[in-house]
Amino acid sequence: MDKAIVIENLSKKYKNNRGIQDINLEIDRGEIFGFLGPNGAGKTTTMKIMVGLMKADKGDVRINGYSISNDYEQVMKNVGCIIESVTPFPYLTAYENMKLCGRFYDDVDDAKINKSLDITGLIKYRNEKIKNYSLGMKQRLGIAIATLSNPNIMILDEPFNGLDVEGMVEMRELIIFLSKQHKTTFFISSHLIHDIELTCDKVGILYHGKLLCVDSTQNILKSYSSLENYYLSEVDLNGDF
Structure with missing residues (x-):
C-alpha cells in the first residue's frame, strides 16, 4: 500500500x-x-x-x-499542521484570519476560504470575531486554516x-x-x-x-x-x- x-x-x-x-x-x-x-x-x-x-x-x-x-x-x-496550539488574531473575524493565512498560498480565493469554513462547520460564524469563539471553535478554525492549501x-x-x-x-x-x-x-x-x-x-x-x-x-x-x-x-x- x-x-x-x-x-x-x-x-x-x-x-x-x-x-x-x-x-x-x-x-x-x-x-x-x-x-x-x-x-x-x-x-x-x-x-x-x-x-x-x-x-x-x-x-x-x-x-x-x-x-x-x-x-x-x-x-x-x-501538509497542513497544528503544532502545540491555535493562535488566531482575536480582534479579527474567522474570515479575516483565513484571508491573512491565505496570502501564504498561490491560489486561495474567497470560494476556497468558504469551503474550508463550511467543511469545519464555521461558515455561519465567518464574520464573528475570534475573541467570541469557544475553544472548540478556535480548534476548528485551526483545522480550517490548515486545510486552505488542500x-x-x-x-x-x-x-x-x-x-x-x-x-x-x-x-x-x-x-x-x-x-x-x-x-x-x-x-x-x-x-x-x-x-x-x-x-x-x-x-x-x-x-x-x-x-x-x-x-x-x-x-x-x-x-x-x-x-x-x-x-x-x-x-x-x-x-x-
Whole structure:
C-alpha cells in the first residue's frame, strides 16, 4: 500500500537527556494514526521534526515520498499542521484570519476560504470575531486554516486538548469526515486515550521517547477490552528502560 509518511531512525536528544530515540514508523495513505503517550513522552518533538520546526540529531522523515531534510518546500505543499496550539488574531473575524493565512498560498480565493469554513462547520460564524469563539471553535478554525492549501496530510498536535465533550465529539467527527470523504491522512498526537480509540485506525504508543508498539485499533480491541488496557499492558511490559 502507498505510504503517506515514513519515519526512519528518528532521534533527538535534549541537554536534560529527554527526547526521542530511534523511532521507525510507516503510515498508509488515508489512515488516521494516533500517537499516544503521556505528556513529555516526545510526541511534540517528533511532530516538530516532521514539519521542519526542529532538526533531528539523526534519521529522516519522508512525506509523500519527499525527505523533510532535503525537500522541505515540496513536503509542506501537501501538509497542513497544528503544532502545540491555535493562535488566531482575536480582534479579527474567522474570515479575516483565513484571508491573512491565505496570502501564504498561490491560489486561495474567497470560494476556497468558504469551503474550508463550511467543511469545519464555521461558515455561519465567518464574520464573528475570534475573541467570541469557544475553544472548540478556535480548534476548528485551526483545522480550517490548515486545510486552505488542500493538503492530503494533516499533522495535529493534541487536537482534543481543552475541549468540552461536545467539542471533542465534533473534532472526532470532523477528522473522520475528512479522512473518509477527502482521503486525508491524519497523524494525531494525544494523551486522551478514549478519543484516540474512537478516532484512529492505527495507534502507536510513545513512552519516554521510545515507540513501544504500533497496531491497528481493530486488532487491539480484539485482544483487549479497551485501548486503555492495552496501553497499560504495553507500558507495564516495555516501559521500564
